[in-house]
Amino acid sequence: HLAASLPLPSERDHLRPRIDLVVFMIDIKSKYSLKNVETSLAYVDASFFLGKVCFLVTGVGRMNACSIEMNAIRKLGEAYCSPVLFCELELEGIRVTTAQRLLRMLRICAGHIPGVSALSFVSLMRSSHDD
Amino acid sequence: QEKADPQKTAFVLRKAWTLYSVTPLHGFRRARLRDYARLLGAFIAAEKQKGLAVEVGVELDIKVALSSHAELRGSELDQAALLVQLSSRSRASSRSSEDKPVWSGWFCSVFGDDLSENVPEHFTCLPLFLSHGAESYTSLVGSWFQKTFDCCFRRLAISPLNLSWMVAMWAGCKLDRAPSAVELVFSVPRLSQPLDISYAIHPEDAKALWDTVQKTPGEITQEEVDVFMDCLYAHFHRHFKIHLSAAKLVKVSTAVASAHCDGIVKILHSEYLPGVLMLLTELAISQIQ
Numbered sequence: 001h002l003a004a005s006l007p008l009p010s011e012r013d014h015l016r017p018r019i020d021l022v023v024f025m026i027d028i029k030s031k032y033s034l035k036n037v038e039t040s041l042a043y044v045d046a047s048f049f050l051g052k053v054c055f056l057v058t059g060v061g062r063m064n065a066c067s068i069e070m071n072a073i074r075k076l077g078e079a080y081c082s083p084v085l086f087c088e089l090e091l092e093g094i095r096v097t098t099a100q101r102l103l104r105m106l107r108i109c110a111g112h113i114p115g116v117s118a119l120s121f122v123s124l125m126r127s128s129h130d131d
Numbered sequence: 132q133e134k135a136d137p138q139k140t141a142f143v144l145r146k147a148w149t150l151y152s153v154t155p156l157h158g159f160r161r162a163r164l165r166d167y168a169r170l171l172g173a174f175i176a177a178e179k180q181k182g183l184a185v186e187v188g189v190e191l192d193i194k195v196a197l198s199s200h201a202e203l204r205g206s207e208l209d210q211a212a213l214l215v216q217l218s219s220r221s222r223a224s225s226r227s228s229e230d231k232p233v234w235s236g237w238f239c240s241v242f243g244d245d246l247s248e249n250v251p252e253h254f255t256c257l258p259l260f261l262s263h264g265a266e267s268y269t270s271l272v273g274s275w276f277q278k279t280f281d282c283c284f285r286r287l288a289i290s291p292l293n294l295s296w297m298v299a300m301w302a303g304c305k306l307d308r309a310p311s312a313v314e315l316v317f318s319v320p321r322l323s324q325p326l327d328i329s330y331a332i333h334p335e336d337a338k339a340l341w342d343t344v345q346k347t348p349g350e351i352t353q354e355e356v357d358v359f360m361d362c363l364y365a366h367f368h369r370h371f372k373i374h375l376s377a378a379k380l381v382k383v384s385t386a387v388a389s390a391h392c393d394g395i396v397k398i399l400h401s402e403y404l405p406g407v408l409m410l411l412t413e414l415a416i417s418q419i420q
Binding site for chain 1: 288289290291292295320353357360364374376377378379380392
């Protein structure tokens with residue numbers, strides 16, 4: 001399900017299936033997309049930040065068109081304890097790989113992989129910080 | 132530190148310079164400038180003979196002059212700037228003193244210690260190259276330097292992030308003369324017809340805004356630049372309901388200097404020349420590293 005921003009329209013709440021993973025997309029060429037994500041984050045329930053949220057930064061193939069400071073993105077990931085993935089949507093190979101990665105994450109968040117839960121993402125992130 | 136003599140640096144002002152980053156030159160010797168000029172002149176003549184002609188029609192002899200400019204640098208640790216000038220003398224002309232400048236380019240380093248302190252012996256660091264004139268001459272001069280000194284030239288692109296630093300810095304500069312408007316040009320992506328939006332701000336308003344944002348004079352932080360730009364975007368959105376932050380900033384113009392994302396700058400004010408060159412040197416160095 002794709003949405004331009006949060007919150008999702010409440011009229012369709014009863015029709016909506018359970019949400020297992022929220023991927024916030026930030027286009028490195030658009031400062032507006034970062035602002036939009038920052039505003040939308042406020043509408044996400046705190047329980048999602050236990051591994052069910054990730055940030056996907058797109059457009060990294062063109063750093064010359066960069067409008068966002070990389071530090072700001074890193075701080076966002078740290079502040080919300082959520083992984084930050086980078087990709088370039090214009091390259092088919094990377095697009096496919098990224099989609100596969102997100103699907104794997106989704107399967108884990110939905111509980112389809114026995115023995116691994118969304119909480120694993122959080123502990124993986126914490127260990128790299130302690131270094 | 133030597134104060135720049137306005138006469139000597141006048142050639143830099145009010146011209147559109149195309150920017151390149153250059154890796155350190157190997158085996159460059161200041162004492163051999165006359166030899167280099169001769170060799171470069173011969174190279175250009177030879178290339179023209181080969182049919183890689185620069186100009187068709189009038190037969191032109193290209194004269195090359197290389198000179199050092201010690202006043203164009205940041206500190207004693209920087210190399211003096213190196214100026215290359217191509218001038219033409221029509222063979223048909225009888226007057227021997229008629230030399231018309233056709234192209235100029237210069238290498239410089241302003242506070243480029245980040246690069247020069249890590250470089251081995253026999254290498255000369257002049258990371259920023261600026262050219263003005265036909266692209267074909269730039270290509271010829273660049274090829275000769277690359278072959279002779281084993282260096283590499285790359286066009287220097289300026290990202291929207293860096294352009295917003297420039298406009299914030301330059302809009303805040305104090306100027307004695309009545310300054311020209313601060314202008315930002317945005318290109319709107321993903322439309323069938325390309326659309327450019329030009330946003331002009333009264334220079335005093337821009338400076339007043341920057342003065343309320345900047346906390347420590349002489350220091351600029353990313354947060355301050357963000358606040359400055361956000362104010363401009365918010366103002367525009369209030370009036371036109373367009374989010375400029377979703378568009379690509381491609382050009383900024385102020386009374387101090389103007390810069391385009393394709394790596395083209397024009398410096399208008401001699402007082403701020405060192406500051407502008409320092410910023411451009413930094414960009415060139417980060418492109419090299």
